[in-house]
Amino acid sequence: MSVRKVHIIAIQEMYLDAISKQxxxxxxxxxxxxxxxxKDLHNDTVASGDLVLLSNKRIQGIVTQIIPKDCPCIIAKRDINVANTKELLSLPSGQTILVVNDTKTNTSETIQSLQETFFEHTYIPYSPEETIPDSIDYIITPGERHLLPRGLLKVIDIGPRLLNIDTFQKLNSILEIDTCYSQLVKRYIKSLISLSDAKNELAGTNRTKEIWNTAMYRFEDIVAVSKSMRETVTLAKGFAKTENVIHVQGDAGTGKSMLAQAIHNESRFSQGPFVSIYCSSRDYHIIERELFGSESDESISLGLFEIAGHGSIYIKEIGELPLFLQRKICRVLREKEFSRIGGSQSIPLQARVITSNTKALKELVNEDALYPELYYLLSPFTLKVPSLLERKEDFISLIENIKFRIKRNDMKFTNDVMNQFMNYEWGGNVKELYNVISYLSILDEPIIDLESLPIYLRPDERSKGFVKMIQNEMNPNEIISKIEEHGFLDESLKILRIFCEGKKNHTSYGRLALKKRLEENGMNLSEQQLRMRLEVLQELDLLIVRQGRAGSTISRRGEEFLEHLK
Incomplete structure (x- = not known):
């Protein structure tokens, strides 16, 4: 049997990542x-005879227009990951459980899966148009916890639904793989256990995979109606014609990678490869080997600096690297040469280097998170990609561009929907807008109204069903009492107010930066004291504490708590 290629196609990157790993x-x-x-599917992505696995039936109409006619397609079927249901096993029989998912169809499918396995409970689908019954004992959601207001108790997140065993049987049959059913089942169970350990990683914003690809985007693909975006693109075109290292700064989802690819395609390096590496939340020594390569008496492993050749290497979230590795990269940029780990031979750097980070370089320097000489190297050729809120003039053109790319020019939005889009904060920026429009495109509705929007995007929907529960859970006096048990109420309130002020300015804080801010306000705490206070505030769900240099910020519940105190 010859090895065949299986293309897994989905809308959401997070879900695509999960089922690809499975x-x-x-x-x-x-x-x-x-x-x-x-969004990355093109006419030449899938070759004749390849097998295509679609995340759901609703994208079949779009995909079949792009792939060759002789490619077999399988529609994925999903099921709950039973390896994530330990909390359910411990519940007493007869519980009334509210099931929350992003669409009615997905909610119904989740309930069916739960009923087939945990038949001893009663399940009620969540509907934002209805008030939640007082009889609810627990809330269950399959990886869609972001749809719930913070602060709710008795919420069980069972992680994203994965492919069921029937889907693998179909793959096995079509591909004519000589794997017996018992072996397939064993591997399937292994996949559930393996992905249960990765549940929290998949729910977050950090991706840990490296992307090796060709640069698909050019400057003409970038929507730039607004003055801020036009200025960024104009500057980027000028930078592209140089050979200097270029740094791109912008919030998550603003399109930094798209801009980096456009720079590559506009430069003299365009005939070479475009390779990229993501540096956040990964083992630093692995990143070092992937960048520089390694050699020993037995073998030589090429790194990305070498693989990039006369092309471009894109280092994403460079500020997440430790200072020793930043210093090493700085030396490469300055001397235009490097050595493999374990090797002594100097290898010339022939590629253009592009870096990016969500935090501004100056902010990283102030937090002692960026090697100073690297700051001076990157600063002169830095591009700032504006957030979606900073480029609202691009909004309609962006939507039209997305509709064109997913072949849904016929889709229309009511005025109410457009007003809701314009008033929404879009924390995920252009990437979030793309995901929402892509989701709406598979509904097969020519006119999109408010009822068609994902639950979290509907105006006031979150308050209709949950307001009573929020009022019951948000008890400021109880929170104050719990903080006072540890004896540092004033310090905790000051910490929350600093985070609240930072959130208004789109700034998060690591412990070092927070410690400096507290000292500026006349409060000196040791590292251990500060860690204890942050842990208590996190336990009370008043803070969102993130690892690494992404920094922490105040939660919605924390903001509500400060409002109650006023």
Whole structure:
């Protein structure tokens, strides 16, 4: 049997990442796996005879217009990951459980899966149009906890639903893989356990995979109606014609990677490869080997600086690297040469280097999170990508551009929907807008009204169903009492107010930066004292504490708590 390529196609990157890992766990030694989002699917992505696995039936109409006619397509079927249901096993029989998912169809499918396995409970689908019954004992959600207001108790997140065993049987049959059913089941169970350990990683914003690809985007693909975006693109075009290292700064989802690819395609390096590496939340020594390569008496492993050749290497979230590795990269940029780990030979750097970070370089320097000489190297050729809120003039053009790319020019939005779009904060920026429009495109509704929007986007929907529960859970006096048990109420309130002020200015704080801010306000705390206070505030769900240099910020519940105190 010849090894065949399986293209896994989905809308959401997070879900695509999850099921791609699952297929790799089950069939990774039998097939070549190629995950692709709808937005990255082109006419030449899928070759004749390749197998296509679609995340759901609703994207079939879009995909079949792009892929070759002779490619077999399988529609994925999903089921709950039973490896994540330990909390359910411990519940007494007869519980009344509210099930919350992003659409009615997905909610119904989740309830069906739960009923088939945990039949001893009663399940009620969440509807934002209805008040939640007082009889609810627990809330269950399959990886959609962001739809819930913070501060709710008795919420069980069972993680994203994964492919069921029937889907793998179909893959096995079509690909004519000589794996017996018992072996398939064993591998399937292994995949559930493996991905249960990664549940929290998949729910977050950090991705840990490296992207090796060609640069698909050019400057003409970038929507730039607003003055701020036009200025950024104009500056980027000028930078592209130089050979200097270029740094791109912008919030998550603003399109930094798209701009980096456009720079590559506009430069003299465009005939070479475009490779990139993501530096956040990964082992630093692995990143070092992937960048520089390694050699020993037995073998030589090429790194990205070498693989990039006369092309471009894109280092994403460079501020997340430790100072020793930043210093090493700085030396490469300054001397235009490097050595493999374990090797002594100097290798010339021939590629253009592009870096990016969500935090501004000056902010990283102030937090002692950026090697000073690297700051001086990157600062002269830095591009700032504005957030979606800073470029609202681009909004209609962005929507039209997305509709064109996903082949849904017929889709229309009511005035109420457009007003809601314009008033929404779009914390995920252009990427979040793309995901929402892509989701709406698979509903097969020519006119999109407010009822068609994802639950979290509907105006006031979150308050209709949950307001009573929020009022019951938000008890400022109880929170104050719990903080006072530890004896540092005044310090905790000052910490919350600093985080609240930072959030208004789109700034998060690591412990070092927070410690400096507290000292400026006349409060000196040791590292251990500060850690204890942050842990208590996190336990009370008043703070969102993130690892690494992404920094922490106040939660919605924390903001509500400060408002109550006023």
């Amino acid at each position: 297929v790799k766990e089950v069939l990774g030694d039998k097939v070549i796996i190629q995950p692709t989002t709808i």
